[in-house]
Amino acid sequence: MTTATPNSVVECRGVRKVFRDFWLRPRVVAVDGLDLTVERGEVFGLLGPNGSGKSTTIKMLLGLLFPSDGEISVLGGRPGTKEVLARVGYLPEDSYLYPFLDGRETLEFFARLFGLDAAERRRRASELLEMVGLPDAGLRPVQEYSKGMQRRIGLAQSLINDPELLILDEPTNGLDPIGTRQVKDVIHALRDRGKTVIVTSHLLADVEEVSDRVSILYGGKQRLLGTVDELLADTGRTVFETDRLPTALIEEFKKRLAAEGVDVHRVDAPRQHLEALFLEIVRSAQSEGAVTSGARETGEIPAFLGRGPSPSHSTAPLALTQGSPKRAVVTKGEEVTEDEEHPQA
Amino acid sequence: MSALWSGLSGGTRFLGGSAIVLALLGAALAASGESLSAHLGFAAVVKIWGGALLVQLGLVGLGRILRLGGGSFAVARVLIAETVRRRVAWICATLLLVGLAAIPYLVRSNSVLEYRLSSFLGYSLFVTFFLLAILTVFVASGSLCEEIADRRIHSVVVKPIGRVRFLFGKWLGLVLLNVLLLMVSGAVTLGSFHWELAVAEGDEAEVARVDHLLTTHHSVQPDRPEGLLEDVIERSAVRRSRDPELWQAMLSAEGGDEDQALIHLQRELYIESLAQWRNVRSGETRTYRFRVAGQAAQQAGSAPARLLLAPFFGRVHSTDRTRLLVRLDGVETPVFLGGGESTELSVPANALADGELVVEIENPGGTQSGAHSANLVGRDRLSLEVQRGSLTGNLARALAILAIQLAFIAAVGLAAGTFLGLPVAVLLVSLVLFAAAGGGFFAGDIAQDPLPSHLSEHDHSPDDGHGHDHSIGATSGFMRALDGVGRSFIQIFSAWGRYSPIDAVSSGTEIPPRDLLGCLLWIGGAWTGIVACVGALIFRRREIARVQV
Ligand SMILES: Nc1ncnc2c1ncn2[C@@H]1O[C@H](COP(=O)(O)OP(=O)(O)OP(=O)(O)O)[C@@H](O)[C@H]1O
Ligand SMILES: [Mg+2]
Numbered sequence: 001m002t003t004a005t006p007n008s009v010v011e012c013r014g015v016r017k018v019f020r021d022f023w024l025r026p027r028v029v030a031v032d033g034l035d036l037t038v039e040r041g042e043v044f045g046l047l048g049p050n051g052s053g054k055s056t057t058i059k060m061l062l063g064l065l066f067p068s069d070g071e072i073s074v075l076g077g078r079p080g081t082k083e084v085l086a087r088v089g090y091l092p093e094d095s096y097l098y099p100f101l102d103g104r105e106t107l108e109f110f111a112r113l114f115g116l117d118a119a120e121r122r123r124r125a126s127e128l129l130e131m132v133g134l135p136d137a138g139l140r141p142v143q144e145y146s147k148g149m150q151r152r153i154g155l156a157q158s159l160i161n162d163p164e165l166l167i168l169d170e171p172t173n174g175l176d177p178i179g180t181r182q183v184k185d186v187i188h189a190l191r192d193r194g195k196t197v198i199v200t201s202h203l204l205a206d207v208e209e210v211s212d213r214v215s216i217l218y219g220g221k222q223r224l225l226g227t228v229d230e231l232l233a234d235t236g237r238t239v240f241e242t243d244r245l246p247t248a249l250i251e252e253f254k255k256r257l258a259a260e261g262v263d264v265h266r267v268d269a270p271r272q273h274l275e276a277l278f279l280e281i282v283r284s285a286q287s288e289g290a291v292t293s294g295a296r297e298t299g300e301i302p303a304f305l306g307r308g309p310s311p312s313h314s315t316a317p318l319a320l321t322q323g324s325p326k327r328a329v330v331t332k333g334e335e336v337t338e339d340e341e342h343p344q345a
Numbered sequence: 346m347s348a349l350w351s352g353l354s355g356g357t358r359f360l361g362g363s364a365i366v367l368a369l370l371g372a373a374l375a376a377s378g379e380s381l382s383a384h385l386g387f388a389a390v391v392k393i394w395g396g397a398l399l400v401q402l403g404l405v406g407l408g409r410i411l412r413l414g415g416g417s418f419a420v421a422r423v424l425i426a427e428t429v430r431r432r433v434a435w436i437c438a439t440l441l442l443v444g445l446a447a448i449p450y451l452v453r454s455n456s457v458l459e460y461r462l463s464s465f466l467g468y469s470l471f472v473t474f475f476l477l478a479i480l481t482v483f484v485a486s487g488s489l490c491e492e493i494a495d496r497r498i499h500s501v502v503v504k505p506i507g508r509v510r511f512l513f514g515k516w517l518g519l520v521l522l523n524v525l526l527l528m529v530s531g532a533v534t535l536g537s538f539h540w541e542l543a544v545a546e547g548d549e550a551e552v553a554r555v556d557h558l559l560t561t562h563h564s565v566q567p568d569r570p571e572g573l574l575e576d577v578i579e580r581s582a583v584r585r586s587r588d589p590e591l592w593q594a595m596l597s598a599e600g601g602d603e604d605q606a607l608i609h610l611q612r613e614l615y616i617e618s619l620a621q622w623r624n625v626r627s628g629e630t631r632t633y634r635f636r637v638a639g640q641a642a643q644q645a646g647s648a649p650a651r652l653l654l655a656p657f658f659g660r661v662h663s664t665d666r667t668r669l670l671v672r673l674d675g676v677e678t679p680v681f682l683g684g685g686e687s688t689e690l691s692v693p694a695n696a697l698a699d700g701e702l703v704v705e706i707e708n709p710g711g712t713q714s715g716a717h718s719a720n721l722v723g724r725d726r727l728s729l730e731v732q733r734g735s736l737t738g739n740l741a742r743a744l745a746i747l748a749i750q751l752a753f754i755a756a757v758g759l760a761a762g763t764f765l766g767l768p769v770a771v772l773l774v775s776l777v778l779f780a781a782a783g784g785g786f787f788a789g790d791i792a793q794d795p796l797p798s799h800l801s802e803h804d805h806s807p808d809d810g811h812g813h814d815h816s817i818g819a820t821s822g823f824m825r826a827l828d829g830v831g832r833s834f835i836q837i838f839s840a841w842g843r844y845s846p847i848d849a850v851s852s853g854t855e856i857p858p859r860d861l862l863g864c865l866l867w868i869g870g871a872w873t874g875i876v877a878c879v880g881a882l883i884f885r886r887r888e889i890a891r892v893q894v
Binding site (some may be wrong): 059062063066080082083085088090092094096097098100109112113114115118141155157161218280313339 | 394412415416419423426427430431495496497498500501502503504505506507861888889890
């Protein structure tokens, strides 16, 4: 059907989506001539302002919408067929869940739609509830959940089938910094296990952190495509961080640098970031065992994820303990990597 | 995992609470020296409590069964969980049980036990069907529309279950819920019936008359006289030559087609002769032969039967009685009947031993106000009622027919929900429900007294050869086609009314298994199948992420 390269997971050729009104008159061109290839094992960031066609594109990949023109192939098949859907995980732009089911039932229900057996369903649901930090809340109806708690269940349900291709539409929407951190950790972990992830978000720093390649849409057209490393140009500047310096010493440095012909653009005495403070407070509350009906400590990423065939990547058990947002501590087998910007760099 | 079905804990609390109320009420009544079983209020509370217990047990059972099996079962289970937890199922069950418990109050004013129980059965089934039809209309269209409108469905149809199986799961859940509530309603109805009967035990004569409510009967019409058709064909030739005016009228009615005009004339004569044969004029005697066919004949040999007689004497006052002499099985019985009165004569079991009964009705004539002819035209003016099965079996078959009809409504609701918004879908389904139920009125007319196939109006297709006046071919062909479409519409809609289980149960008329099968094939198979195919086709092809109408 499509001339897909063997390694591509998603192929879009000249995809166009026109929304029509009741009388079939064209009203909105949501996606306009989009060419897109997502390779196996990469994290692909889909960016663009509101209404630029990101969600529309994603819905076409899932068969929720049909393209008006062009061709789409997902995992080598037609979008929306059972064979393809069985290997895809999807987190919609908003958490659309059955409000009267509890968290555990929700996960088990979705697991059942994938044809998993009862024991497996139960096990995966427990592990995922543990992972998203809702082990107790799992027994309350989803309609009682806060927005972010629903989002966490949404994330959990998108992983229940250990998908080859994970599509996350604004996954961090409504999540607290810990949840956000976890989404990024999950994305990293899955990429590590050979999975492909497509993610949209308006939090560009997050996208930058996780994505291998990004595409920026505007008005349904692709304006830019490339790897993050290529696209983000070197600013040609140097930043160094030290312990607090006395003013006199700073002035001396400035003079020194001026003599060398170097402009000093900015000298700062930075405060602690609110995010760091937030995490500190939350973590101390958690270690005290303070009562909460909301999300608790997020747990480990379940082992069942990525056990499937992933030829080029090891499936060594991968435990992920919580670090600060900028300091994820990744323990892989025996070796321990500490990383500032990019856990897998 | 006991909390899985947690929506039911509300029901358990309710049952626990009401059991205490029940015990207190019973104790209070017993203390005041009143007979517990004869107390209407106490009976009502017991019925509601018992019904709620059955609903509760049934829901738990359904939850357990649906835990097994594939994706459709999972969807069905979620649908039932939805109706339970959003209180829809419980409100409906409560209204149903309260409705059933309230009926004895409504029919209490009727002093004759037989009629009281008969209307009790009728009302019970009516309330049941009415409530469940509303439940089905709203849940069927609402469940799908809502899910599409609030985009919940996005998370579901991207799972590899298949949209058609998803739709089937919803339908299955609703059908199972309906079956459960129908079974509970049947159990409560039957329980109440026997309760009423037990309470009325004092009056022997009344209870004896109720006996045939506990059993069902099969209504047999007298055989038409032999040679009637031949006689009519013979007479039609004579009439044609003797009455040229009538013949001209027939000819112009059939567009100049002589064959058709002749058949038309024969049809008129046939209907006229049938009416005459069923009319016992003053001073005349008529013989009617009843034949009980097949398996029924063997049963009839042992089962008692009754001859139902409700002649129409024209507009006479009921005090002005006419004497008829009825001779059956060698015994002559005089009956005195006024206008609008009916009587039943019991037929000894051995009289029907060979499956045949000959009845002679003599109208000696002469009352104060002159001689009247006894008109017996119509199914319920003269018939032999042969006892067949039991009330329980009949009720079960009636509930099965209602379940099939509700399953059809569920399919219509889901099909409408695949492309319409909630209000429009509900309107459309209600319309279909009313049209189908209303179609039953036509059905009654159509079903009566079929004519011999030779005389039936559809026997001759317009293009079967010679004798047609083709000058008006185009118009008449079109009109005939239109006529055909109209007729098939009525035919299709009348399928619903052909199986009217509510009347059958309340009048004690046996619902033959053939009817149940017919209903299953027509409404459960053909109607539901077509609607389901349309729904599945639309649902498979539509863009789920677009909300319409
Ligand atoms: N069902 C629909 N009917 C009509 N127009 C639609 C429909 N869905 C989306 N659109 C239009 O298509 C365009 C793209 O919408 P889309 O949801 O893809 O944007 P997006 O990039 O995901 O935006 P956001 O960042 O706000 O999520 C918008 O102009 C929107 O109004
Ligand atoms: Mg969007």
